[in-house]
Amino acid sequence: MKPRLLTGAGRADPRGATLSENGVNFSVYSEAASRIWVSLFDKDGTETGRFELDGRDGPVFFGFIAGIGVGARYGLRADGPYDPSLGLWFDPDKLLVDPYARRLDKGFALDPALAAPRGAGGDTAALVPKALVSRPEHAPARPLGKVPGLIYELNARGFTKLSRTLPARVRGRVTALTLKSIPTHFDALGVDAIELMPVAAWIDDLHLPARKLSNAWGYNPVTLLAPDPRLMPGGIADLRGLTDFYRARGVAVVLDVVFNHTGEGDAHGPVLSFRGLDAVSYYRHSRDEFGRLHLINDMGTGNALDCAHPEVQRLLLDAMRFFVEQGGASGFRFDLATALGRGPNGFSADAPLIAAIRADPLLSSCILIVEPWDVGPGGYQLGRFGPPFFEWNDRYRDDIRAFWRGDAGVDVLASRLAGSSDVFQRNGWRQSASINFLAAHDGFALRDLVSYAQKHNFANGENNRDGHGHNISWNCGAEGETDDPHVERRRLRDASALLATLFVSRGTPMIQQGDEFWRTQGGNNNAYAQDNSVTWIDWDRADTRLIDYVARLSAFRAAHPALAGLDFLxxxxxxxxxxxxxxxxxxxxxxxxxxxxxxxxxxxxxxxxxxxxxxxxxxxxxxxxxxxxxxxxxxxxxxxxxxxxxxxxxxxxxxxxxxxxxxxxxxxxxx
Missing domain, CATH: 2.60.40.1180 (Golgi alpha-mannosidase II)
Structure with a gap:
């Protein structure tokens, strides 16, 4: 049956592409567009049809295309005024990814044509991933519903890329996490929750290609629902396979989500989705005295999603439900989470999006973890989110480091050991909401923490200017790698003391991938662009002594209620x-x-x-x-x-x- 638009048959809800018996309903939000089309493509990327959405309900364009079904490839095109100085980037030659796309046929790649002015870059369809129409394939899942005893932060690509026990075809993919020795490793460590670094489809940062680097972590998403095909070629089914596997073992999977910005970057970035549909609605902005639009850059990435806008809130809540119900996720870690509560008057823990998560029966039953800061004004909000949000506690990280380096006294140590009540008790918590950690993906690896007094980020191509300069680290007598056995013993001794401190502290402990292997990043404390051996875990060089030690610490903590509880001391x-x-x-x-x-x-x-x-x-x-x-x-x-x-x-x-x-x-x- 040849695809055709059924006039008057569409509906405004739900958003995105919704499959029915006879075809697909499309619904797209844009306050400023004058026309929106759905372009259909074959497997070779040839455009086979273009259909204008004929329905309109305020800012929502919708229409029903009969004769297509599961697997249909599509993209969006939007027309309207073009004036980037006013926040208007409409260009029908720019193929746009549906904000509600649930699966893509390939990953994103930068190209100058994606940012070319209207009329200058030609049609971008060949450069842009196509969304695939999909249907819910699984019965809705429920969160595992338990507070984790130990969280393990990992990047699926970096964690599995060098594991020679895995088939080559799955290395670097999410499905690899269920194979061979990896589940056994988590069992030995007593892991209760895997905190999976971003899986939504991302694009490289604008400055990386010139440096021959690429984004290794995924904190630059273009879509908020569709998994990146490089990690999950099977789409959400790959995630569900992972979560079902670990659910059966009593292990929750917590997704690290980036709901604060997108990979479209600043005003000079590519037009891929939100920017081409309605930049004024989706992105936070200000206007000068001449009415010119300026994107707000509270994330340090060029743009910031406007979480105070009802349509953005709807998208983010729908994304969360999708990952829970279809992906089987048991929780979320929100990157730069102050953005979730930003409004015209600054941050509020009762902002509409945060309040909606709190009030939602499904989402509020998830494990909810925030990174309680961003780089904007008033961005540091540690301890202010309140229940049910747990918070990455950088005060814990810094104070424990400072104690063992000799910069802080026993009073500071005691406060962190007791659950950081000075941070959390004031905002409604009767128990510690602290996620305690010594190291995470941002910053030094544990080994580097006791091996480098200064950061060494020259490989990032910014002459060591990037990355935080305040690391509270020390080198035990020699900077970096050394053959001195006395220095090496001191480093392992100090790291072991740090780990023991972590496991006897009130709160929820988190370790990052490979720290138990005694891995190094060569002093790089901002390795986001090192998609190579700097961030890939070398399983062949793992230090089994430290693995065994962490396993014993974890088991000891789990066996003792005096350590494993969350009540403040x-x-x-x-x-x-x-x-x-x-x-x-x-x-x-x-x-x-x-x-x-x-x-x-x-x-x-x-x-x-x-x-x-x-x-x-x-x-x-x-x-x-x-x-x-x-x-x-x-x-x-x-x-x-x-x-x-x-x-x-x-x-x-x-x-x-x-x-x-x-x-x-x-x-x-x-x-």
Whole structure:
């Protein structure tokens, strides 16, 4: 049957391409367009038909094309006034990807013609991925619905690209995460949630091709629903296969989503979707005294999605539901999440989009994690999102690093160990909303944190100007790679102490891919453009000793309610029991004056929660320390539970414990 437009048969809802028995309904939003067409293509990319959407309901164009079905390839074209200075980029020669596209036939690639002025670049259909009409293939899934005990952040491409145990055809793809030794590795580590870095189809940043670099992480999306075919050639079905596999193992999959900007970039960027349909509605902007439009750049990427606009809110909420119901995702991590709550008067935790997520029965039952900052005015909003949002806690990251480097005292350490109530309790949380981490994709890898005092980002082509300069790192005696075994031992010792601190802290711990392998990025703390061995995990060089150590830390935490809970530690006496007692190494509890004593480098944390007692000592000093060891409340004596160092000569004799230099020692009641 030849495709044909059925006049008057379309409908405005839902948005995008909706399959029915006889054809497909198309619905597209644009406040400023005068005409919108759907272009159909064959598998070779030849345009086989162009149909103008004849229905109109305010800013919504719609129409029904009979005679097409699943797998039909299509794109959009829009006409209207052309004046980029006013935010109008209409050009029928620019093929546009439907904002509601659910599957694409190929990935995005930059080309100068995509940004050419109207009438100058020719038709772009050959350059732009085509959307594929699809139908829901799975019964709607529900979130796994549990707070994770350990989150593992990974990039599917970088994590699997060099794994020689995997078939070559799946390396670098999401499906690889279900094969061979990878699930076994997660089981050994006790991973409860995989935080999957962006999977939505992205494009390289404008400046990268000239440097012969490409975007390795995916934080530059063009579409918000369609998975990138380079990661998921099977579309959303590939994601559902992953989530179903791990759901059966009790592991949640949390998607890292970029709802703050798109890969269309600044005013000189490509016209691929939103810009060509309605830049004024989709992007935040200001106007000068002459009425000229200026894109707001609160993300440092050239544009910012207008999350205060109802149509943008609708799109983002629909994208989330799609990934949960059809993709099987159990949660989301929102990149630069301050953008979600930005309005005319700045950030609000009660902004319409955030309020809608909170009120939605399906979405509010997901694991919801925010990165609570962006680079715009008032962008730093740590601790202000409130329930049900967990938050990446950079205060935890920085303070724990600062303690072990020697820049912060035991008072700061205690605040982070106790759940960061100073950050979160003020906004309605009765438990810690802190996602605790030492390292993440942004910044140094764990090994580099103790191997480099300065960033080394020259490979990024910006003369080391990019990346954060405040890393709170140290090199243990030599900058970068070294053959000195003493330096290497010090690095592993310090990293082990950092990891032990992470696993005994209140909140939810997160580790990033490969840190347990003892991998390095060569001091690059902004490796987003290194789609190569810098970010690819080398499984053959994994340090099995550190893997085993992280696995033991994770298992120890999971086995002890005193560590695994989320309640803030307060030290209050409840029925004769205090959940935490802070101990000075000189046989006493910490007094008020002790907290400000910069000479104190050792802190004890005695936990007594739900019948589970632990005594944890942190020794930052570069020497052995004899510390006070009060008896367990239930009597008896202490024995070693786990320690960050295997140095000989320390034990838990009655009344004291010997702490090796720069170590964490955890004692448990004997018997």
């Amino acid at each position: 307060t030290g209050e006496n409840v029925d004769g029991v205090r959940d935490v007692v802070w101990l000075h190494p000189k046989q006493r509890e910490f007094a008020e004056k002790d907290w400000q004593d910069a000479s104190v480098q050792t802190l004890g944390m005695k936990l007594d929660i739900g019948g589970d007692e632990l005594l944890v000592w942190f020794n930052r000093a570069s020497r052995v320390v004899q510390a006070f060891s009060p008896l367990p409340r239930t009597g008896g004596s202490w024995t070693l539970g786990i320690a960050s160092t295997q140095a000989s000569g320390f034990g838990a004799e009655p009344g004291h414990v010997t702490l090796p230099a720069r170590s964490v020692v955890v004692l448990v009641p004997e018997g």
